[in-house]
Amino acid sequence: MTKLTVLAVALGMSFAAAAQGQSITYKDQADLHDIAAAVSAERIEQDITKLVSFGTRHTLSETESDTRGIGAARRWIKAEFDKISAACGGCLEVYYQSEVISGEARIPDATEVVSVIAVQRGKIDPSRYVIMSGDIDSRVTDVMDFESDAPGANDNASGVAGTLEAARVLSQYEFAGTIVYAALAGEEQGLFGGRIMAKQAQQDGWRIKAVLNNDMIGNTEGINGVIDNTTARIFAEGTRMDETADDARRRRFTGGEVDSPSRNLARYIDWMADRYIENLDTMVIYRLDRFARGGHHRPFNDLGFPGVRIMETNENYNRQHQDLRVEDGIAYGDTLDGVDFDYAAKLTALNAVSLAGMAWAPSPPAQVQISGAVSADTTLKWQAPSAAEADHVAGYRVYWRHTDAPNWEFSRDVGNVTEYTLENIVIDNYFFGVASISKDGYESPVVFPGPAGAFGE
The missing domain is CATH 2.60.40.10 (Immunoglobulins)
Structure with missing residues (x-):
């Protein structure tokens, strides 16, 4: 030989x-197929339309009006969670979570940042949590402009509508672990809703195993001219933010640079897309967020909790953070006509089956x-x-x-x-x-x- x-x-x-x-x-799992099928594009469209109707949801905007501003928007969101809870016999604990922020570059004066949280308690291991979130607030070109209309149809009424719809569907089931649905405030002004929630969760001893941050899940027409409703992105950080010097030294000799809990969470969601969501291919991107940008999963990552950002593949910057206007024949602004509601439903279904799969499973x-x-x-x-x-x-x-x-x-x-x-x-x-x-x-x-x-x- x-x-x-x-x-x-x-x-x-x-x-x-x-x-x-x-x-x-x-x-x-037949139940996961049923959950995916139960997500309604029509209900998501209704919720996005309602959120847009508040004119602006800027963190510094009106709070007393019943029809305009972030105060009206968060009260409506809470009322929707309350309706969902009533329909499942009180299965959700719904509450406001807030903190007064001041002295920040984008919140210079004292402002109460108020998020809406709904908790569906697990029946076997209730101290284990998986979280889905979307951002309430919206903005125009000037991040400090809280008076101009800022519809925020895709950024990020789509994420909030998806979170509400996931709650409607999943509240019809009981799970081993706890699922949390969060409409977080203050994202555009500095990720404050996420910071407040992550800090409180740590203080309360929440064993968070997953944060699924949904920020822009409704656009299918990119600035690059690509129109695509068959792919989505999952952003996941590499090495843990809370890694110690000893941990880093051990990792150097044993590996783990691409196996943080956030990365393996992203792989799990990617598998769920392959198995339960028709005509959807997810891209796991080895980065905390888009290049040099951020989102509401980051405050959770900062404290060591696994978390990812789920979003559309092709962004349209003419529709993000823009004053409503037409220039040189181009319409700018984040309006309803830029949202593909069927696509938003598809990404919502991905969240729902991933949350359900983890909540029915044992703890990692x-x-x-x-x-x-x-x-x-x-x-x-x-x-x-x-x-x-x-x-x-x-x-x-x-x-x-x-x-x-x-x-x-x-x-x-x-x-x-x-x-x-x-x-x-x-x-x-x-x-x-x-x-x-x-x-x-x-x-x-x-x-x-x-x-x-x-x-x-």
Whole structure:
């Protein structure tokens, strides 16, 4: 046997050991198909139209009027959440969350920034949270102009309407974990609604496993001339913002740069699009947000919570942050005619099935560890489920992929254990992770070992 033959045989054995017939498998869930189908483009159009009717929703705008300004808008949003709650027998806890902000560049005078929160408590693990959010406020060219009409049809009445619609659909079900629907204020003035909510959640001990920030989910005609209703973007940061110096040193030697909890959350949502949303391909983008820009998931990321931004693929800058006008035959402004309501419904459905899948699944595994240096085998360990979830967990699934692969390639169901060894799969050549599986087949996001990939306790 020649040296080349020996090498080929060895490589073949290596790849066979990696796969061993274990391509990615999952249990198709009929309820998730039903949830996707239940999302209504007509209701989303009605909600966006209503939000636009308030003229402006600028953070510094009118609060006393019943028909104009951010005060009227947030009262209407709360009333809608209250209606949804009444329809499900009081299943939502609906409240305002606020803080007075002053002395900021975009909020110089004391202003109460008020968000609207609706909480659907989980039945098994209520202290575990997944969150969907959209931004209430709107603006024109001058970020300090709170008097001019700022319809904000796409930016971001679309995100708020999607959040309301997801609440309507998901409130018809009960979940293991808690789902939160948030209409956040003050985004254009400095992400204040998200800052307030993230800080309060941390103080209250919320175990947040996912924040799905929806900011502009209704435009399909880009400034680049592309018209596309079949793709969407998911922005997800890399290394954790709260990473310590010791964590960074460990990551340098063990990896994890592309496996933050936010990145694996994005992969989970991407899988949901493939499985449950017809004619939608999502792009997972390895960046916190669009280049040098930001959104309301960032305050959660800043405190170590997994969070992503979901939005349209092709933006139209003539319709963002613009005074209403026509120049050289071009209409500027964020008006209703720039929103594709069917597309907004499609992205809302993606949020809804992702929230439901995570809320029905057990909590992502905690304290995931890995070992196998200078060995033919790789061993993963993780913490046993909490007492509350012990009867909910059927077992675990171990994942691995080549280090240059964007998505998980191989998996193996390993049973209801807290340690598993992949024999003859060399730790140096792959990235690894673990997901929790419920008794009815719902699966958590994959957790990369160590602090780089941890979703928290």
